[in-house]
Amino acid sequence: EPEVTQTPSHQVTQMGQEVILRCVPISNHLYFYWYRQILGQKVEFLVSFYNNEISEKSEIFDDRFSVERPDGSNFTLKIRSTKLEDSAMYFCASSVASEQFFGPGTRLTVL
Amino acid sequence: QKEVEQNSGPLSVPEGAIASLNCTYSDRGSQSFFWYRQYSGKSPELIMFIYSNGDKEDGRFTAQLNKASQYVSLLIRDSQPSDSATYLCAVNGDTGGFKTIFGAGTRLFVKA
Numbered sequence: 001e002p003e004v005t006q007t008p009s010h011q012v013t014q015m016g017q018e019v020i021l022r023c024v025p026i027s028n029h030l031y032f033y034w035y036r037q038i039l040g041q042k043v044e045f046l047v048s049f050y051n052n053e054i055s056e057k058s059e060i061f062d063d064r065f066s067v068e069r070p071d072g073s074n075f076t077l078k079i080r081s082t083k084l085e086d087s088a089m090y091f092c093a094s095s096v097a098s099e100q101f102f103g104p105g106t107r108l109t110v111l
Numbered sequence: 112q113k114e115v116e117q118n119s120g121p122l123s124v125p126e127g128a129i130a131s132l133n134c135t136y137s138d139r140g141s142q143s144f145f146w147y148r149q150y151s152g153k154s155p156e157l158i159m160f161i162y163s164n165g166d167k168e169d170g171r172f173t174a175q176l177n178k179a180s181q182y183v184s185l186l187i188r189d190s191q192p193s194d195s196a197t198y199l200c201a202v203n204g205d206t207g208g209f210k211t212i213f214g215a216g217t218r219l220f221v222k223a
Binding site for chain 2: 031041042043056091102
């Protein structure tokens with residue numbers, strides 16, 4: 001069964017550094033998403049992406065965040081100038097329509 | 112601020128019983144409704160979705176939607192210990208970007 005994959009599974013970075021989280025969505029899906037989940041808290045929407053542009057973004061997705069689909073398979077989330085409060089689990093998801101399927105996540109730890 | 116509210120639990124039921132999970136949402140324009148299961152340390156797994164008022168059944172799971180009351184529920188019949196997890200209610204609006212708002216989840220324990 002096709003699934004969303006994410007790399008790395010765990011990323012540790014120093015505050016102020018840039019990180020890139022990578023995702024390979026399910027191959028025939030058209031919509032791509034990033035969510036985050038701080039430990040013990042809700043899953044929070046960051047951004048949705050369709051047809052090579054951002055469809056929606058949340059207040060969390062400030063100008064330190066960016067997304068890119070650099071080729072036909074990968075979907076990336078870049079966070080510049082990381083802060084301690086960016087520490088969370090980041091989930092990529094993809095969908096054909098509204099039913100979204102999640103990847104296993106990347107745990108980001110900012111020290 | 113669009114909200115999705117769930118009782119955090121824990122909800123404890125004996126094996127074989129029916130587990131009933133509830134959710135309310137604030138945005139009357141919401142179009143699509145989802146239940147995800149999340150095991151500790153894992154990602155959300157889609158188990159049910161519903162778009163129209165009424166009931167939708169899939170195996171041991173039944174989702175119920177009442178748009179007038181802004182209420183969604185999930186029934187799990189013949190609960191098994193493997194059903195022990197956090198159940199997340201999630202709602203899409205009508206903005207076209209499929210932005211999904213999640214509730215905080217209800218923890219379910221099924222006792223053997």
